[in-house]
């Protein structure tokens with residue numbers, strides 16, 4: 001198969017022929033049609049965070065069409081439009097049995113991130129239990145971003161316990177932030193987008209955010225208080241995870257408020273234990289999402305209210321340009337690579 005391959009840390013990807021994935025009896029082989037790019041891909045290219053053995057085929061946000069199925073597969077057939085849940089979870093540990101597959105203690109890898117080659121290749125392979133049908137009404141590009149951006153947004157909003165009528169600050173209005181804003185609004189919350197550029201502010205408003213703030217131009221914690229009669233935000237979902245966004249997030253919360261950390265960087269941020277204790281703040285982590293979240297994310301994107309979060313579509317041949325756009329924050333939403341015949 002043809003694939004864009006990471007051969008060396010820090011180097012551009014190379015388009016080359018790779019061996020096709022092996023299809024086991026419970027597996028489904030998928031021909032990739034589209035694959036989103038995530039900040040994690042940039043981290044992997046930099047040799048930080050996940051470090052798969054090289055050469056490696058990244059891409060953990062794919063959609064495609066079933067090419068072949070193992071002999072024990074019953075729910076899928078060649079030609080079906082599909083997208084995966086990317087966690088090769090064991091299915092039987094405590095976390096897998098309690099809807100927390102991303103915390104599986106016997107994880108067999110993550111598609112396009114660790115151990116299993118992903119959607120930067122023409123073909124990828126996952127067990128049937130990790131695969132979902134992609135409704136006809138959802139395009140391959142918008143369907144691809146369900147596998148990571150939208151699943152992550154759905155799980156983060158669930159982790160934050162977001163309720164109708166609450167005010168939620170979403171730090172970062174990029175690809176994943178665009179999904180978080182919309183999932184919050186679908187939950188009946190008032191979503192406030194925060195990003196560093198005017199263009200991202202306008203983008204957040206286009207997506208339906210109630211308000212959008214430009215960090216650096218306004219005092220974000222002050223603005224959060226102004227919007228909530230002096231109380232502060234009920235919840236902040238930080239999709240960036242830098243020292244600056246974390247400091248602003250904590251300072252923007254009301255007493256008893258919840259901070260959900262979704263994105264991360266190599267920054268460190270010193271929590272003030274007195275501030276957390278006195279104000280009864282909650283700090284929660286969130287990681288991608290399990291299969292229930294994937295099923296929910298498909299319904300979210302199929303909803304007529306959903307506004308597409310994909311803003312840039314490039315052919316796989318331009319993978320290095322796409323990664324550069326991701327790295328420099330040039331894209332307003334999600335960047336998706338497409339495989340053409």
Ligand SMILES: [Zn+2]
Pocket residue numbers: 038039040060148
């Ligand atoms: Zn990702």
Ligand SMILES: [Zn+2]
Pocket residue numbers: 089090091092093094095096104105106107
């Ligand atoms: Zn497990």
